[in-house]
Amino acid sequence: MKIKNYIPVQQLCTSYEVELSFFGHLHELGLIEVITVEKTKYVHQENLINLEKIIRLHHELEVNMEGIDIVMNLLQRIENLQTELKSAKNRLSLFEKDDLNKPL
Numbered sequence: 001m002k003i004k005n006y007i008p009v010q011q012l013c014t015s016y017e018v019e020l021s022f023f024g025h026l027h028e029l030g031l032i033e034v035i036t037v038e039k040t041k042y043v044h045q046e047n048l049i050n051l052e053k054i055i056r057l058h059h060e061l062e063v064n065m066e067g068i069d070i071v072m073n074l075l076q077r078i079e080n081l082q083t084e085l086k087s088a089k090n091r092l093s094l095f096e097k098d099d100l101n102k103p104l
Contacts, residue, residue, distance in 0.1 A: 003037055003042055005045050005046075006044055006045065007043055009034060012051070017059075018058075026068075029069045033047065050072065053075075054072065
């Protein structure tokens with residue numbers, strides 16, 4: 001497996017000043033994916049944005065792991081609803097354009 005786009009968890013622990021177990025808990029909750037290659041744990045760089053949100057929740061707001069899980073799930077639901085709303089608005093605008101072109 002290529003680890004080109006992966007960051008060692010130990011490096012992230014140092015950078016973000018969190019314990020190694022923090023990543024284990026996040027992985028157990030399904031909030032991030034941690035892979036192991038040759039006894040070294042890695043996180044894909046695509047997870048960094050969510051990881052930084054999680055760390056801010058934990059450090060700045062002192063939210064526990066269960067709270068982080070709830071917040072992240074709610075944020076994902078909001079994002080999904082916003083996507084659905086945008087899609088519905090786009091479809092509605094198509095119908096409104098068709099109505100304007102119909103003769104009276």
